[in-house]
Amino acid sequence: SDSSPDALDHEQLRVVRGRRSGVVIAVAVHSTQAGPAIGGCRITSYSHWRDGLDDVVRLSRAMTEKAALAGLPHGGGKSVIMDADAVLDERDRLLVLEDLAEVITSLDGAYLTGPDIGSTPEDMEIIHGLTGGLAFCRPESGGGSGNSSTATARGVLAALDAAADHVFGTGADLRVGVIGYGSVGRLVADELAARGCAVTTGDLDGSRRAVAEAAGLTWSTEDLLGEEFDVLVPAAVGGLLSEERARTCRARLIVGPANNQLTHDGVGSTLHERGVTWVPDVVASAGGIIHAVCREELGLTEEETTRRITAIGATVTEILTDARESGTTPQTAARDLAARRRTAVPA
Ligand code: PHE
The missing domain is CATH 3.40.50.720 (NAD(P)-binding Rossmann-like Domain)
Known part of the structure; x- marks a missing residue:
């Protein structure tokens, strides 16, 4: 059931070692029942890869509930980049984003990413370009809704x-x-x-x-x-x-x-x-995904979007x-x- 922390109630779970970066990446698609799964990309270090897996499983499940409560036409997903020693330099970072983009592309629209702890609008710009649009929150200068x-x-x-x-x-x-x-x-x-x-x-x-x-x-x-x-x-x-x-x-x-x-x-x-x-x-x-989806996908004005964010109250x-x-x-x-x-x- 939804609430059992031990059941793998997800549609898909991908764990790969990026062929360019050598870094372990996990992407979880919890549900696409209400629409494509949405959830940010977390870049952080875990003391064990199993902790990263736990994290992506739980975080993606929470995104399904978050999207439903926010009334958005999306299910939940999440990705984690397990930056083992927290030492990704600029070049490695690009490689790992390319590796993630490859996984996202292979999911064929089931998963849309966005920023989370450790990732930025600039990262989203790169993933958006490599996946043909499967990332939210690119910088505003690049046509996205920016930092969430x-x-x-x-x-x-x-x-x-x-x-x-x-x-x-x-x-x-x-x-x-x-x-x-x-x-x-x-x-x-x-x-x-x-x-x-x-x-x-x-x-x-x-x-x-x-x-x-x-x-x-x-x-x-x-x-x-x-x-x-x-x-x-x-x-x-x-x-x-x-x-x-x-x-x-x-x-x-x-x-x-x-x-x-x-x-x-x-x-x-x-x-x-x-x-x-x-x-x-x-x-x-939920303010972040509400803003990203309302602005980039539903075409709402900033004013209407703000109204939907404050409706969280x-x-x-x-x-x-x-x-x-x-x-x-x-x-x-x-x-x-x-x-x-x-x-x-x-x-
Ligand atoms: N980090 C955001 C969250 O946990 C994820 C996100 C924001 C995803 C904006 C997409 C767009 O809700």
């Missing part, structure tokens, strides 16, 4: 505002912790600070500290999950909420753009039982209200809503 981070951050803020209304009544004077000050985290953190929230952030990359402090944020090298906040925003890599950490975390509301925040489904119940409201990442992180309200009324977790409510919206999407 701004749209993702806008969606996170819409989700956060709606969830804060639901949990606290009003969004005034929130103490917020933002885990990860990367491409999306920094936009969310800076905006919240500009609104007058007390924002603490931290990132494994210590060189980001100066920028954060200049924006008026408090920098912390502590584990923010263990600190007391009203709202915690996971904006780094996923898997930060394990069973154990869910039992000790001290935030009342968790909402952010990181994909696959829970190490497994049961963690959602633990958070729920402790009275911590968790907004499913598949809802909060209404989706969050619907999910949290459903969950409250039926005594289920937001996760279950989101899954039910995804199923309803999936059947509503024209094939």
Whole structure:
């Protein structure tokens, strides 16, 4: 079933060692039921290739739910480039993108890629050229919709505002912790600070500290999950909420753009039982794909696209209200809503 983390419920899983680069690449097509699978290309190092495989399997599955909840005519997919030593130089990078493009081309339109952690609009330009158009988010100068981070951050803020209304009544004077000050985290953190929230952030990359402090944020090298906040925003890599950490975390509301925040489904119940409201990442992180698909494929204006991104707030309200009324977790409510919206999407 959809929710079993052990079942391979995917349509396709390709694992190749790129013949040009020698780098291991995995592409997962979870579902094309609602339309071509969409999902970004992650370039990162894994301590073991099996971890990369796990990642692509889980991330692609989440994309199916994300697209359904966002009402987009797409299923979910994902690709990972396992940059073993995190040392891809410019030449190797081009080779590995060529290798990925070959896999994407062989999937014959079943999978459309986009940027994710470690990849850029410039990379998408290259893949778009090599695949005859199977990549979103090329630079605007090249006719694409550009970096998706701004749209993702806008969606996170819409989700956060709606969830804060639901949990606290009003969004005034929130103490917020933002885990990860990367491409999306920094936009969310800076905006919240500009609104007058007390924002603490931290990132494994210590060189980001100066920028954060200049924006008026408090920098912390502590584990923010263990600190007391009203709202915690996971904006780094996923898997930060394990069973154990869910039992000790001290935030009342968790909402952010990181994909696959829970190490497994049961963690959602633990958070729920402790009275911590968790907004499913598949809802909060959808701004990027909404923007890319609306602009590049559906031909909507920037204004209409923004409206669809901020509608994430209404989706969050619907999910949290459903969950409250039926005594289920937001996760279950989101899954039910995804199923309803999936059947509503024209094939
Ligand atoms: N990184 C984006 C996500 O996880 C993926 C994406 C964005 C894919 C834009 C396509 C277009 O949702």
